[in-house]
Amino acid sequence: MRNRDRSGVDHRERLDRLYDEFDTASIRSLRDFVELFPPVDSTAALERWETARADFESRNGRIVDAFGEAYADIASRATRETARTAADLWDREGRAINVLVLDVDETLRSAGSTDNEIPRETLHLLTELHDDGVPIVICTGQTLENVKGFLVQGLGSELVHSGELSVVYEAGNGVFTPGHGSDTKQLLYEELAPSIRRVFEQVRSSALGDAPSAVARGCHLQGNEFNVTLKPNHETGSDDARAVIDEALRHQIDSLGRAVAAETGIEGDAEGWARSYYAAADAEIAAVLDRVGASVPEITVPEPVRELFERVDVGYYEADAAEITSLELDKVAGVEAAFDVLGIDDPFALVLGDSKSDLRVMEWVDRTDAGIAGAPEHASEVVLDHVRDTDGLLFDRGDAGTPLRTAIALNRLAAFERGDGR
Secondary structure (H helix, E strand, O other): OOOOOOOOOOHHHHHHHHHHHOOHHHHHHHHHHHHHOOOOOOHHHHHHHHHHHHHHHHHHHHHHHHHOHHHHHHHOOOOHHHHHHHHHHHHHHOOOOOEEEEOOEOOOEOOOOOOOOOOHHHHHHHHHHHHOOOOEEEEOOOOHHHHHHHHHHHHOHHHHOOOOEEEEEHHHOEEEOOOOHHHOEEEHHHHOOHHHHHHHHHHHHHOOOOOOHHHHHHEEEOOOOOOEEEEEOOOOOOHHHHHHHHHHHHHHHHHHHHHHHHHHOOOOOHHHHHHHHHHHHOHHHHHHHHHOOOOOOOOOOOHHHHHHHOOEEEEEEOOOEEEEEEOOOOHHHHHHHHHHHHOOOOOOEEEEOOOHHHHHHHHHHHHOOOEEEEEEOOOOHHHHHHHHHOOOEEEOOOOOHHHHHHHHHHHHHHHHHHOOOO
């Protein structure tokens, strides 16, 4: 914990008094209505909006008079529980969030409850944090073009090109930070050893062309610049998607084994080497191989083959994707590069994610005292374990708005402590 000046205020006790004395639920409803009200031409609707705005300003003004602007802003955004969480974070950390690191799929958006779109509330909160001077790093396994499309649509071109937003795409293979000249786009995968690049080229060429018919018919190759990702031609999360991705995982592992054997020039049971190595490294992968009836031999992996396997990761995302990525270019490498471009040399990040690739970023900020982690309740179990063990933020599926409101509340408490939010 860092040394810090303190105002001597018991924030939790003061917040409890505020929430006891005022109908904050109504104030939050009014604020959400005013800020999220869609553009309309109806005179009656506009009159309703004006009435709601006046009501909000009147009610909020009474809290400002009693508790100050920082507390009023917290009460109009956060529930009592969320505000308490922010107060606890301030007591423990004593720092404001100065950068957001955010996964997209199943974190900002969730097919289970939001029709695979980022909720308007979440987008609005991201805009609010950005306007408060908090840079945003989108950290995803998706392609750059996919991410750019929905960011511009959801957040607006001005924010995306503000110079304070960066996209770490393909789980760390590239970084895109508009408005930074020659540093705008960094292709980190170009720095990998030629042997690794050749292995990936071989796996990519085999991804569908040499795939079993069920995989070739049931999957498509995501349009990555470097990673090799097979996605289902079925609804993500469905039984059909689960079945074909299980088969795709076996195919990807076997293809990787053959590519590594060819690169090293060593003859032998290439597929067996790969299955043995990756099953031993990941119990979830071992379970999938068992489920599809793929034999995993007890076999000694030749050292040159093992050395290449140690530099390549196999990712399994149930009913969603089977993926080959570089362990030398994970999301941590991408986030570090993004921080460099954004000029964030003393980060205290809010890291939100749901998968093992996000876990690496969470562990990195924990080791370096550079942030806190948050995850949806349906995240990978190892992610949930980390978030619980580090007293991070857990939230419901599709509700990334709650940790973002927590970050806003924490930052308002930091402003209060600085003396500019009283």
